[in-house]
Amino acid sequence: MIPAHFDYLAPTSVEEALAALGEHGDDAKIIAGGQSLLPVLRMRLNAPEVVIDLGGISSLRGIRDDGDAIVIGAMTTHHAVRDHDLVTEHALLLSKAAAEVADAQIRHRGTFGGALAHADPAGDLGAPALALDAQFVIAGPGGTRTVEAADFFVDLFETAIGDDEILTEVRVPKHTGWGAHYEKFVRVAHQWPIVAVAATVRGSIDEAKVGLTNMGSTPLRASATEQALAGASATEEGVRAAADLAAEGTNPPSDLNGASDYRQHLARVLTGRAVLKAAGS
Amino acid sequence: MTKIELTVDGAAVSDDVEPRMLLVQYLREKLGKTGTVIGCDTSNCGACTVHLDGTSVKSCNVLAVQANGRTVTTIEGLADTAEGDLHPVQEAFRECHGLQCGFCTPGMIMQAVDLLAENPTPTEEEVRLGMEGNLCRCTGYHNIVKSVLQASGQTEGAQA
C-alpha cells in the first residue's frame, strides 16, 4: 500500500521547521529517516495532512565533542553512530546498540533522534541512552530546553517532546574507557528484541550501568543490579546474584513473543551475559 | 505535486511527483526500471534495495521527494550493460547458483555490493549478518552466501 495524500514541506533550518509545525499543528507529522513513519503511513495507521522533512537541515546531523559530553545530532543515522570515533571512544554502548538496530539498509536511513522520538518500547536505543544518563535537547516555539533521560520516556510511543517541538540533539556524558555490550534476544534476525540488555562497566567491576529494553512501556534501569555490581568480580559467580535482581520491580508485557514471566527470566539471563561481555570476560 | 531532480543510473531525470510516491514506485512506474521489485508491505524483505548516494536503502521505505538532488543506482545501472558485461557480483551469483526464482536477486545483489564496499573480505558470518535485511524464499541462503564470498575473491570464504 502507499500513503494517503499529504503536503510535503522541506525546511532548511530548525526555525523554519518549528514555524511549519506551529502553523499546521496536529495535522502535521515530522519525518526524519522515515523508517518507522513510512511503514505507519503506508499501512494507513496514520494520515497526516502535512509531512515536514528534517532531512534538509544540516545542523541536525553529525557528532561533536563538547568537553565532558559528546553531542549527537538528531538526524545522525544509526550507521554513523555505530562507526563514529567519538562514540566508540566515549559511549561505546551506543555504538554496540546502534549496530544491532534493524538491518544495514534501515541503519543507513534511520536516525538516532527519530528512533528515540518514536519511543518504541522494543526500540534498541532507549535503554542505552537511559543507562548512559543522556540528556535530550528539545527546541520549541519558546526556545530550547533540556530533559534528562529519566524524564524523557513517558509511555509507549510517548516522550517529553511536545506537539510543537523538535528533538535537536542528544548529549551523552562521556564514559571514556568503559566496557560495553548490548545483548539482544530476537526471534527474527533484523527485528526488534523480545528483551535486550544494555550494559556498560568501569573496571572489572568498579561501577556498572544497566538498561533494559522491552521490559515495560518505557526503557528501564536495573537499579538493584547496578548497586549489587559495584565491587563485584567479573566472573559468572561474581555477577550472578546481581543479575538475578535485573527484573525487580518490572512488569513486562505478555504477547506472542513471550509471556511476562518469561521476559523476566530473559532479563536475568541476558543481564548476566551483557555484564560479563561488557567487562571483557 | 513536488518537483524533483535526481540522477538515476547515471542519467539526470526530473519530474513532478506526488509527495506520497515511494522511491520504488517512481523507479518502476515513472522510469520503467522494473528491475527493482517490491516483495513486501513492511520493509522487511529487501527486494527493493537500491543505492542512494552510494549506500543501500530499501526503496519502498523512502519517498521519491526524499531522493531529490541525490544519486540513485539500481540493479539496472550496476553494470555497463551497453557492453553486455555483468558486475562481478552478478557474475558470482550466476556462477554459484545464488538464485532460484530470482525475485530476491536484485535486492540481494545491491546489498552484497554495499556490504563488499564496506568490508571487501568478509567472513561467512559477516556475510550472513550483512545480508540480514534481505529475505529469500527459495535458496536457503547457502548459495547466496557463497556468491558473495566468491565475489570478494575468497572462493572458500575466510574463516570466521
Ligand SMILES: Cc1cc2nc3c(=O)[nH]c(=O)nc-3n(C[C@H](O)[C@H](O)[C@H](O)COP(=O)(O)OP(=O)(O)OC[C@H]3O[C@@H](n4cnc5c(N)ncnc54)[C@H](O)[C@@H]3O)c2cc1C
Ligand atoms: C523492517 C524494520 C526493522 C526494524 N528493526 C528495528 C530494530 O531491530 N530495532 C530498532 O530499534 N528499530 C528498528 N526499526 C526502526 C528503525 O530503527 C527506525 O529507524 C527508527 O525507529 C526511527 O527513526 P527514523 O529516523 O526513521 O524516524 P521516522 O520514522 O522518520 O520518525 C519516527 C517518529 O519520530 C518522530 N520524529 C522523528 N524525528 C524527530 C525529531 N527530531 N523530533 C521530534 N519528533 C521526531 C516522527 O514524527 C515519527 O513519529 C526497524 C524498522 C523497520 C522498517
Ligand code: FES
Ligand atoms: S519491498 Fe522493500 S523491503 Fe520488501
Ligand code: FES
Ligand atoms: S531466489 Fe526465489 S526468493 Fe530468492
